[in-house]
Amino acid sequence: MQYRSLEILVGFFVSIAIAALFFLALQVSNFNALKDNGSYTIKAHFDNVGGLKIKALVSIAGVPIGRVTKINFDTQNYDALVTMRIDSRYNTLPTDTSASILTSGLLGDKYIGLTAGGLDEFLKNGDTIDLTQSALVLERLISQFLFNSSDKSE
Amino acid sequence: MNIFQLLGQSTLKSLAKLGRSSLFFISILSGLGYILKHPNLLIKQLYSVGVLTFWLICIAGLFVGMVLGLQGVYTLSTFGADSSLGIMVAASLVRELGPVVSALLFAGRAGSALTAEVGLMKATEQLSGMEMMAIDPLKYIIAPRFFAGFISLPLLAALFSAIGVIGGYLAGVELLNVDAGAYWSQMQSSIDFYDDIINGIIKSIIFAWLVSWIALFEGYDALPTSAGISRATTRTVVNSAFAILLFDFLLTALMFGAN
Amino acid sequence: MISIRNLTFSHGNRKIFDNISLDIMPHKITAIMGPSGTGKTTLLKLISGQIKPDSGSILVDQQNVPALSRSKLFTLRKKMGMLFQSGALLTDMSVYDNIAFPIRAHTHLPESMIRTVVLMKLNAVGLRGARDLMPNELSGGMARRVAMARALALDPNMIMYDEPFTGQDPISLGVLVKLIQTLNHTLGLTSIIVSHDVQETAEIADYIYLLSAGKIAGQGTPEALNTSESAWVQQFMQAKADGPVPFHYPTNDLTTDLLANKKQ
Numbered sequence: 001m002q003y004r005s006l007e008i009l010v011g012f013f014v015s016i017a018i019a020a021l022f023f024l025a026l027q028v029s030n031f032n033a034l035k036d037n038g039s040y041t042i043k044a045h046f047d048n049v050g051g052l053k054i055k056a057l058v059s060i061a062g063v064p065i066g067r068v069t070k071i072n073f074d075t076q077n078y079d080a081l082v083t084m085r086i087d088s089r090y091n092t093l094p095t096d097t098s099a100s101i102l103t104s105g106l107l108g109d110k111y112i113g114l115t116a117g118g119l120d121e122f123l124k125n126g127d128t129i130d131l132t133q134s135a136l137v138l139e140r141l142i143s144q145f146l147f148n149s150s151d152k153s154e
Numbered sequence: 155m156n157i158f159q160l161l162g163q164s165t166l167k168s169l170a171k172l173g174r175s176s177l178f179f180i181s182i183l184s185g186l187g188y189i190l191k192h193p194n195l196l197i198k199q200l201y202s203v204g205v206l207t208f209w210l211i212c213i214a215g216l217f218v219g220m221v222l223g224l225q226g227v228y229t230l231s232t233f234g235a236d237s238s239l240g241i242m243v244a245a246s247l248v249r250e251l252g253p254v255v256s257a258l259l260f261a262g263r264a265g266s267a268l269t270a271e272v273g274l275m276k277a278t279e280q281l282s283g284m285e286m287m288a289i290d291p292l293k294y295i296i297a298p299r300f301f302a303g304f305i306s307l308p309l310l311a312a313l314f315s316a317i318g319v320i321g322g323y324l325a326g327v328e329l330l331n332v333d334a335g336a337y338w339s340q341m342q343s344s345i346d347f348y349d350d351i352i353n354g355i356i357k358s359i360i361f362a363w364l365v366s367w368i369a370l371f372e373g374y375d376a377l378p379t380s381a382g383i384s385r386a387t388t389r390t391v392v393n394s395a396f397a398i399l400l401f402d403f404l405l406t407a408l409m410f411g412a413n
Numbered sequence: 414m415i416s417i418r419n420l421t422f423s424h425g426n427r428k429i430f431d432n433i434s435l436d437i438m439p440h441k442i443t444a445i446m447g448p449s450g451t452g453k454t455t456l457l458k459l460i461s462g463q464i465k466p467d468s469g470s471i472l473v474d475q476q477n478v479p480a481l482s483r484s485k486l487f488t489l490r491k492k493m494g495m496l497f498q499s500g501a502l503l504t505d506m507s508v509y510d511n512i513a514f515p516i517r518a519h520t521h522l523p524e525s526m527i528r529t530v531v532l533m534k535l536n537a538v539g540l541r542g543a544r545d546l547m548p549n550e551l552s553g554g555m556a557r558r559v560a561m562a563r564a565l566a567l568d569p570n571m572i573m574y575d576e577p578f579t580g581q582d583p584i585s586l587g588v589l590v591k592l593i594q595t596l597n598h599t600l601g602l603t604s605i606i607v608s609h610d611v612q613e614t615a616e617i618a619d620y621i622y623l624l625s626a627g628k629i630a631g632q633g634t635p636e637a638l639n640t641s642e643s644a645w646v647q648q649f650m651q652a653k654a655d656g657p658v659p660f661h662y663p664t665n666d667l668t669t670d671l672l673a674n675k676k677q
Binding site for chain 2: 461463487488490491493494495497498499501502503504514515518519560563567
């Protein structure tokens, strides 16, 4: 076959494949989310993180504003230290914001939900959230319920 | 001959073969400069290796994606989780099925063709003839074919994954009424560009290197008889399959086990 | 112009060449003949550097071929032409492109000049009209002639023919013989013919070497060999069925063999 038409077909093939790569990057993955507008780090202590995993969402009022980056055991306080990256656009979180570990949906994964406080000072890079609520552990719930009901019956 | 002798002999033969193929590969690399001066050789091979495998990959990708969609919905709906179909289809394709299946198909179609072609050129003394005309067949014949395979397979794997995701959409959303929004949005929030897509591309690059190397070496090393060439072609497909699956295991353990 | 001294080459345990020495005279047709399997093609491969000898020297144009680096060897090969037994044409190109192939690879001549050269080479072998055919459309004799034209494409000063007469019909044979002789004389080439076709080769060779069992069993001009006193040379040159190379493969005598069968 003519060399010219060969070249055209090869060019066609390569461009379709590159388009596929772009499709994968943009439509299939979270590439958009990685456009780093810059971010800052904040920490929070929890008694129990439950099934919270790294890269879990951090959201406020249901809107995702960041991700969990690290979960460590704090040897001084004997609790869990969770580190989060928050998008720099959302830098007006009051210092008395509270963080809870919530479940998304019935089967869903754990995520951190933030509720804004009322103070005028804002959280900066490296700050720690003081008000936290740990994940609901099923066994504790049941024992609490049993304890309460046995309380009432007295 | 007793079994130990046989074992020892076959080990030595395999080691010798590995040595020969390594030297072979190093000579191919030195052909890169030649190809940059004669790009038409590379383009011709990109056509016969890449473009001609295009339709096979597209159709295979489409059907694999659709089957993933169907099977996914059947299984996930027992947990009420069929909105997670997008993640399931995309993760399976991008991390595993895309690189591996396209590499296996490539080895069967393009790899065996390369082996047969090179083996036949060896048997009809075309390679020797070229040497006598002071043209190095490793640079003129082998290197363009290697680089064409090395470039084509990752592109084909990306194509396979992309078409597979669309196939999953067609089967899940259009056929089985999974929510379209859930399909794409859950997928987008869970598939990580670096951990999933780039890792998948790295896998297919490594497979491309392996398959092209094996196919060309088996052809070059084949016995110059018709039986020799047919055995070499079979060996290409079998050895490529082993290599792909073995490296897939190693790479998956390395890349995805870290979490 | 080619002198081989003390050449030894073995394949596995078998000694193909055992300390042989020979000279190829420039501008002459030298024939290397012998029974099948004595390694005549191997000798051509040694001269062209495709394989290395165990010991000895092969001097081509005062360069020792086994000692050359790959790039120097390739430079030397541009001055050598080789005609393979099967022609070894590149099957995915036309006759024209096959002959243009070495020219395009080694020179930067414009296509118009290449066309002139290719057509002239094809004309020399009488196949200018076949220039657009593909190799699988050629007969065996035509393929060999095209291969000859290709071997001459870069105007080498020596050309090696590997069994050029094997399996050819009488007319093709005549054509090939005439071509080899004419080209050698008009182009001043040094030709080496490896063959076991005694009649045709003896017709055009200026000097013949007979190889057998790794050694030179006889050498000389065709006339000298025809009147040689060696019984082996006579058997070879006259194509006798029995002589120093026996008809029967070594074994015990017939009566013993037949009777042994009966006893069982």
